[in-house]
Amino acid sequence: MGCRDVHAATVLSFLCGIASVAGLFAGTLLPNWRKLRLITFNKNEKNLTVYTGLWVKCARYDGSSDCLMYDTTWYSSVDQLDLRVLQFALPLSILIAVGALLLCLIGMCNTAFRSSVPNIKLAKCLVNSAGCHLVAGLLFFLAGTVSLSPSIWVFFYNVHLNRKFEPVFTFDYAVYVTIASAGGLFMTSLLLFVWYCACKALPSPFWQPLYSHPPSVHTYSQPYSSRSRLSAIEIDIPVVSHTT
Numbered sequence: 189m190g191c192r193d194v195h196a197a198t199v200l201s202f203l204c205g206i207a208s209v210a211g212l213f214a215g216t217l218l219p220n221w222r223k224l225r226l227i228t229f230n231k232n233e234k235n236l237t238v239y240t241g242l243w244v245k246c247a248r249y250d251g252s253s254d255c256l257m258y259d260t261t262w263y264s265s266v267d268q269l270d271l272r273v274l275q276f277a278l279p280l281s282i283l284i285a286v287g288a289l290l291l292c293l294i295g296m297c298n299t300a301f302r303s304s305v306p307n308i309k310l311a312k313c314l315v316n317s318a319g320c321h322l323v324a325g326l327l328f329f330l331a332g333t334v335s336l337s338p339s340i341w342v343f344f345y346n347v348h349l350n351r352k353f354e355p356v357f358t359f360d361y362a363v364y365v366t367i368a369s370a371g372g373l374f375m376t377s378l379l380l381f382v383w384y385c386a387c388k389a390l391p392s393p394f395w396q397p398l399y400s401h402p403p404s405v406h407t408y409s410q411p412y413s414s415r416s417r418l419s420a421i422e423i424d425i426p427v428v429s430h431t432t
Contacts, residue, residue, distance in 0.1 A: 195387075198321060201379035202292050204372055205328060209285045211369030212335055216278045219244045220360035221271060221342065227356075239360065240268070242275050270345040273338045278366070281335035285373060288327035292380070295320030318384060325380030332373035339366045 219241030226236040234249040236256070247257040266272045295317040342363050349357045 195383060197379050197383040198292070198296055201376045201383070202289065202296065204379065205285065205289050205292065205376040208332075208369045208372030208376060209282060209289065211365055211372065212278060212282050212285065215339075215362050215366035215369060216242060216282070218362040218365065219246050220362040221274070222268070222346065223358045223360050225356050225358070240271070241362070242266075242271055242278070268345070268349070270338060270342050273341070277334050277338045281331045281370075281373075284327050284331040284334065288324040288331065288376075291320045291324040291327065295324070318387070321380050322384050325377045325384065328373045328377035328380065332370045332377065335366060335373070336370035339363055339370065 219239050221242060222240040224238040224240065226238070228235060234251070237248055237250065239246045239248065241262070243260075243263040245257075245259040245262040246255040248255055263275065266275065298317050298320070342359055346357050346359050
């Protein structure tokens with residue numbers, strides 16, 4: 189397998205990255221991070237559930253799909269530390285993942301539409317496909333770490349709230365959506381790393397050019413021996429022997 193070809197691993201990693209970014213975007217906007225269930229013992233009243241998101245808060249009666257109270261200014265008055273951290277972590281993770289997707293796309297397009305014999309005058313301007321995929325894999329890993337850590341913290345902070353107040357707090361499905369999306373980012377990173385290690389020798393630097401030199405570059409006649417080409421400091425010195 190060569191780095192010059194667009195393989196199924198790179199295409200699959202790109203699609204997986206798109207799905208993961210979409211999941212992170214959905215988890216960021218969903219108002220279902222934490223539920224506060226208020227139970228009443230009055231038979232004439234209905235139980236009330238408050239759904240808390242990163243940006244909005246919604247209160248509903250049991251059996252109703254309409255919000256009795258919809259607070260659109262919740263993002264500026266969040267009093268729960270884990271949600272406040274997620275307000276910064278998830279958008280940052282999305283930006284990093286989008287940058288990784290752009291690098292992935294640049295690498296694939298450069299691989300698919302590049303000429304087999306590039307112009308030597310433009311050699312310094314050539315895009316290294318393997319380098320793009322390698323850096324994209326690192327960015328995907330970073331984005332997954334940034335989004336996964338505070339999402340897992342929600343479980344522990346939920347236990348802290350139940351101990352501090354009453355056991356009325358539960359986490360909602362937006363937590364699972366975000367954790368699954370972070371796992372998708374790690375899978376994308378793993379696919380890119382596996383592709384890179386399989387198509388390129390590990391000792392070689394990732395910035396090494398991937399194209400083949402034109403025939404005119406390496407077929408001209410050499411005025412020196414093959415031994416002198418191997419090392420710049422090896423010089424053949426003739427040995428003169430004197431006979432007596």
